[in-house]
Amino acid sequence: MSIIKVENLVKKFGNVTAVNDVSFNVxxxxxxxxxxxNGAGKTTTINILCALLSPTSGRAFIDGHDCAKESxxxxxxxxxxxxxxxxxxxxTAEENLLFHAYLYNVQKxxxxxxxxxxxxxxxxxxRKDDLVKKYSGGMKRRLEVARGLIHRxxxxxxxEPTLGLDxxxxxxxxxxxxxxxKQHNVTIFMTTHYMEEAEVxxxxxxxxxxxxxARGSPEELKKIVGGDVIYLKTKDNATAVEEIKKVLNxxxxxxxxxxxxxxIKGDACIPELIRTLGDSVLSVRLQRPTLNDVFLKLTGxxxxxxxxxxxxxxxxxxRAYRRRHS
Amino acid sequence: MEFNAIYVIVARxxxxxxxxxSRLVSAIARPMVWLFLVGAGMSRLVSPVGGVSYxxxxxxxxxxxxxxxxxxxxxxxxxxxxxxxFMKEILVAPVSRLSIVVGKALSGTIISTIQAVIVLALFPFxxxxxxxxxxxxxxxICSAVSFSISAFGILLATFYESYESFxxxxxxxxxxxxxxxxxxxxxxxxxxxxxxxxxxxxxxYGVDALKHVISPLATGPMSPDFNIFVDIGVIVxxxxxxxxxxxxxxxxxx
Ligand SMILES: Nc1ncnc2c1ncn2[C@@H]1O[C@H](COP(=O)(O)OP(=O)(O)OP(=O)(O)O)[C@@H](O)[C@H]1O
Ligand SMILES: [Mg+2]
Numbered sequence: 001m002s003i004i005k006v007e008n009l010v011k012k013f014g015n016v017t018a019v020n021d022v023s024f025n026v027x028x029x030x031x032x033x034x035x036x037x038n039g040a041g042k043t044t045t046i047n048i049l050c051a052l053l054s055p056t057s058g059r060a061f062i063d064g065h066d067c068a069k070e071s072x073x074x075x076x077x078x079x080x081x082x083x084x085x086x087x088x089x090x091x092t093a094e095e096n097l098l099f100h101a102y103l104y105n106v107q108k109x110x111x112x113x114x115x116x117x118x119x120x121x122x123x124x125x126x127r128k129d130d131l132v133k134k135y136s137g138g139m140k141r142r143l144e145v146a147r148g149l150i151h152r153x154x155x156x157x158x159x160e161p162t163l164g165l166d167x168x169x170x171x172x173x174x175x176x177x178x179x180x181x182k183q184h185n186v187t188i189f190m191t192t193h194y195m196e197e198a199e200v201x202x203x204x205x206x207x208x209x210x211x212x213x214a215r216g217s218p219e220e221l222k223k224i225v226g227g228d229v230i231y232l233k234t235k236d237n238a239t240a241v242e243e244i245k246k247v248l249n250x251x252x253x254x255x256x257x258x259x260x261x262x263x264i265k266g267d268a269c270i271p272e273l274i275r276t277l278g279d280s281v282l283s284v285r286l287q288r289p290t291l292n293d294v295f296l297k298l299t300g301x302x303x304x305x306x307x308x309x310x311x312x313x314x315x316x317x318x319r320a321y322r323r324r325h326s
Numbered sequence: 327m328e329f330n331a332i333y334v335i336v337a338r339x340x341x342x343x344x345x346x347x348s349r350l351v352s353a354i355a356r357p358m359v360w361l362f363l364v365g366a367g368m369s370r371l372v373s374p375v376g377g378v379s380y381x382x383x384x385x386x387x388x389x390x391x392x393x394x395x396x397x398x399x400x401x402x403x404x405x406x407x408x409x410x411x412f413m414k415e416i417l418v419a420p421v422s423r424l425s426i427v428v429g430k431a432l433s434g435t436i437i438s439t440i441q442a443v444i445v446l447a448l449f450p451f452x453x454x455x456x457x458x459x460x461x462x463x464x465x466x467i468c469s470a471v472s473f474s475i476s477a478f479g480i481l482l483a484t485f486y487e488s489y490e491s492f493x494x495x496x497x498x499x500x501x502x503x504x505x506x507x508x509x510x511x512x513x514x515x516x517x518x519x520x521x522x523x524x525x526x527x528x529x530x531y532g533v534d535a536l537k538h539v540i541s542p543l544a545t546g547p548m549s550p551d552f553n554i555f556v557d558i559g560v561i562v563x564x565x566x567x568x569x570x571x572x573x574x575x576x577x578x579x580x
Contacts, residue, residue, distance in 0.1 A: 076420045091342070099415075103331050103416065
């Protein structure tokens, strides 16, 4: 069943079209990845789905509720971790979660238990009485995810959940996020810039300039760039290239002391290569396309190109400055 | 309206208020300074009229000032919440905008009333004699005024996005509201144009109602300017109007 349905969604801010005729469905219990560079329209789409913004045209549904008309039902069904943190740093972690539990009208008998469970789930129970301003970036992120789950939403939105985290915290957070659909019966809708993070998604939509330019599983998307590349070193590269062309019927060429060849199923191709070339093989290396290659191919630019986000960075710095000085 | 949501919005503000000692100290210090530095100095110039000394005359105004500053300050925290993102956590919840506004207005009401009560405790030092009924009356009026000014502050906060606007609000709205409320000088002695502005000022009616209860027997220039029922009518209707418009203004942002 599709838990999120988006039909021909358009959002204009003055003459900027942030979201331009976007349609997609998200299946229940999956991790859906919404990928795109800065300013692609990811956050705007999320804001419409969360009933924080009304669309210029088109419709969006969450669990059958129209996001523009039934905002109360939509809001009950969703949890969200915003791109910028929305914790109250002058309250403790526990107080932040209790605030949420009251706000979502969690029953009195359940409240404290859910808060405790959530804190334990993200490994912050021991620090529950610390003010959030004493938390690290990764702890804050985890706390926000825990908070988003307290009212048992059907869909959890994660808008760049790993932004600004070091690689290790990112890896930890992902490990934790991939467990969520099973453990909490929730569908995940996430956005990210980091292509390697999108590998955990069961389904991906790539958005650029407000338009969806590709859809599919990570595997399907990688096929767009034409499969794997095998790099190989042999005792005699020139002869080996001839052999490969003749026996395997695959295009190959030697460059810089290395032979490289594109194939669809790289892993299945390697044994055959070795059988053909025998002892002459010195090393074999298989490179699979990343989603970044996909993005490069589709848009002609790398997804993490940052130069377009100059104003965002400044905004972020100003915010950080204020946080430090208030 | 969602009562749990209203409760927790109030509880959050209250907790933060209690934790932030410096805010309480400065909130209490300001009225003291006005009362004892400005008031005592002015008493040399203005002799008692109609049985009321100048210090006694400005006491209701000083209560009004305490309420004005703390209610506006409390409501303006909405701008901080917007700036630091916490507002989004509230806005994305299944809570009506009216409940949010009522919750915020009640937070301001409670915090301001507490401060007003602390200042009220000074009355014996000014030679005022208040019976228990007058004291209860003062507290009731203080909470009603706190609610209406808090609601007014929320309305202001919906028009401003960043906290740079804070000093604008303080200098161009809050200070004139204080001076044109009859707090320091009677409205009836103002020139016509200022008298007109004072009549548009929600605080004027709050200060006037307090004058009725604190110096009920006053006559002459230092007596209240309006009928007490007018005062109460204006305070109550302003509260309702501000809360409803505030709720609508929040809705519009969506
Ligand atoms: N409130 C707004 N007013 C005007 N323009 C806006 C507003 N919000 C977003 N935009 C514009 O809409 C476009 C899409 O912005 P959006 O925030 O959805 O991008 P994003 O994909 O989330 O980018 P990022 O990866 O940087 O978070 C941008 O051009 C942005 O400037
Ligand atoms: Mg974004």
